[in-house]
Amino acid sequence: MSGEQFLSTSERTFVVNALREGIRVDGRGAYEFRGLSIELGGGGFGSAEVLLGKTRVLANVSAEVVRPTANSAEGFVLFNTSFSPMASPAFEAGRLTEEEVLVSRMLEKAVRRSRAIDTEGLCIVAGEKVWSIRVDIHVLDHEGNILDCACIAAISALLHFRRPDVTVEGDQVTIHPMDERNPIPLSIHHIPICISFGFFDKGERVVVDPTHLEEQVQDGDFIVVVNTHRELCTMSKAGGAGLDVARIVQCTEVAAAKAAEVTELIRGALTKSNEIKK
C-alpha cells in the first residue's frame, strides 16, 4: 500500500484555477525558481547538498582506479541514484518507483551522455589503469522537481571534486595521497543544467520548477537540458497532454535563461568554497 496521500479534487481545482489567474500557490511567478542553496564540501571533495525550495538532494563523488574495458584509454563515469525512503512515504526500500527510474535515466542522459566530463582525461595507463568516477545521488526530501535539484547537485559535486594526483614512470604508477600532492579537479567540458516544466489546463499554463503539489496536478511535463552557451544537450517530452509547438520553443528560451542563472549560482558556490579553503 502506498504511503502517498491522495490529492482531493478541491486541491486540484484550486491549483488550476489559481494558475488561470496567473497565480501559483506558493506565490512565485510562472518562470521563477524556488530558492536554491548549494552547500559544497560537507563530506570532503566532491560532496554537494542542494536545497531547491524544500527538496533536498545530496551528491557524492568518489574515484577509484580500475582496469578499463579491452584496450580502451577512457575512464568511466557511473551514476547511482537512490530515492531514500526518508524523502517521502511513497518511497519504499528495494522497490523502484517509476519516478526513480525516469530521474536516474534523465540524469545519465544529461550529465554522462552529453559528454560533460572528459573521459579520456581519466586515463592513467592506456589499457591497464583508468579512473572510474562514481556519483552517488541521494534524494533526502521530496518537495517536487527532484530532477533539477539532483542535476545541480551532481554537476556541482563533479565540479568540486578533486582526484589524487598520479605519476607514471614506465611501469610504475604512483598514486599520491591527498595530503602529499595537491589533488586535481576533473576536466569538465560544459555544465549541463536540467530545467523541468510542468503544464496544466491542456498545455495553456506552463510553470518552471513545479512543487510536489503542482507535480501531482500537472497534465504533463517537459524537460530541457541546456548549458550556459545556449547549447541544447537533452530534451524530453514523454507522454502527458499535448503541447503546442510554439510553447516548446518558448520553454526552451526560458530554459536557456534559467540555465545561465543557475550556472552563475553554481560558480558562486564553488568560488565561496574555494575561498573558505584558503
Add this chain to the structure above:
Amino acid sequence: MFRLDPDTFKRIHPIEFHRRFLANGIRPDGRESLLSWRTPVVHTGSITTCNGSAMVRVGATAVLCGIKAEIAVPSAAEPTRGFVVSNVDLPALCSSNFRPGAPGEFTQSISDTVQSVVESAVDMDGLCIEPDRAVWVLYADIVFLNYEGAAMDAALLALMAALRNTRLPSKTVYSPTDGTVRASSDLSVPITLKHLPVASTFGVVEAGGGRMLMADPTEDEDAIVGSRVSVVVDALSGDLMGTFGGHIPLELLEQSVVLATQRAKEVGQIVGASK
C-alpha cells in the same frame, strides 16, 4: 482437570513454559543449570575438495565450514595483505524461521560479526605470495545444516577449526613475465593464526525476581530472552576479541566475560585436539 501436553503448552505459552523451567534452574533440553553449555563436537577435513573444512555440532545445531584458497591481486594500499572472505548462510532447511531467498538481517549481521572477528585472528601478511602482485584469498563458506540456537558460537567455531585444517601448497612461484602464479600440488602449509577466538552467547532473562544470564540459548529459549550478549575470547591469550550485546546490567556483563573466558579455554582445547 485441564491438562495440556508439553508441546502444545510450549506453543501457546512459550514464556510461561520456559519460566517454569527457569524457576527450578533447569532447562527444557535437560541441561542442569542456566549456566551450562552444550559441548561442541568438531570433525575436520571431511570435504576433500576444499583446502580446509570442519563440521561442528553443538547440541542439535550442525554447521559446516569449507575453505577454498584462491589467488588475488592485493589492494594498492596494503600490498602484502591477503584476504579472508567469510560468509555465513542460514538456509531455509536449517530452521523454519528462515525463508528461502536473500539472507535476512540476522544472517547478515552474524556474517559481519564473524568476518570482523576472523580478520583479527588470521595473520594476513602470511598469505602474501608476491608483494603487490599476488596474495592468497581464503573464501570461507559457513553453512548451517540445522539450527538450534547460538549461531555466532557455532559459526565461529566451525570457521576457526576449518582454518586450522586448511593447507596451502608448499611452493608458490610468481612469474613476472606473464603475471601467473605456479603452485605445487601438495597441500602441506598451514595458515598462521595469531589468535583463536571462541564466541560464547548468553541470553538475559528475568528469573527469581532479578535478571540472570542464560548460557547458550537454544532457538526456543532465544525467543523468550529479553536481550543477548556474545563475548569472543582468544583461547590462547585470554584477551577479548569482540563483545556484541544488547540491554544488559553491568554485573551480568562482567559475569559473562568471566564465564566466556573460562569456556574459551575448554573449547580451545577441543579445537586444538582436532587437526
Add this chain to the structure above:
Amino acid sequence: MVLQRSDGRTDNLQLRPPTTTLSPLSRADGSARFAYGKSAVLAAVYGPKEVRLRDELLDSAKIEVLFRPLVGLSGTTERLYEKTIREILESVILKHLHPRTSVQTFEGADDDSSSLILSCAINATILALMDAGVGLKSMVASVTCIIDDSNQLVLDPSAEEIKGAKSVHVFTFDNVSKDVTSCVSTGVYTYEQYKSVFEVSQSACASVQAVYRQTMENKVGGVETVDEE
C-alpha cells in the same frame, strides 16, 4: 607530554561537542542530523503509521530500521548497524502505546568512517524520534572509544584514529538506569581496557544526553524543571 591528536585536540578523553540539527527534512514526521566532528548521520522517522498486514503486531508497534550509506554500496555491516539500532529502539520506544502500527526510521551516513557512524546513527535516530513525538522510555546516547596501537584509550576518535586502532568500542547508555543499552566491540583488548572504556563511555554519554536536552529545549523554547521526588 602534550598529546597531539590528528584533528588538533590535545586530550585523549576529549569529546567533540556534537552538532545537532532538528527537523532538516520537511516530509518526514521527525528528522535530525547528529554529527561528531565531520562524521554526520541524518535520520528520519515516519510513524506511528499504517503497518503492512504481514508485519502487524497485535500489542505493539512494529519497529523497522533502514540504514543506507550515502557513499558506496550497502553491505553486511549496514545490516549489523540496523540490527543494533533496532534492538536499542525495541527496548526504548514505548511501542505498546501504538499497537498495530509501524514506526520506521531511516538513517543515511555521510562518510564511511565505520564505527563512529554507528554512534552518530543511534543518536540521530533518538533525536529524530523525539522530533516526531514518538514516546521513549529514556534518552539513549552512544559514544565510540578506541584503544590505539600504544594502548591508550581515546574517546570520540576521528576517522584516522579509528583506522590504526587495536580495538573499537561503541557503547550506548540510557539516562535512567545504570544498565548498558548496547555494546559493540571489535578488535583485540584486555578485560581491564574494556572496563576503563566502559567507565569513560558512561560519563561521555551523560554529556551527550545533556546536548539532547539542550536541542529539544531550543525547539520547544525552554522547559521548567520540575523537582524530582
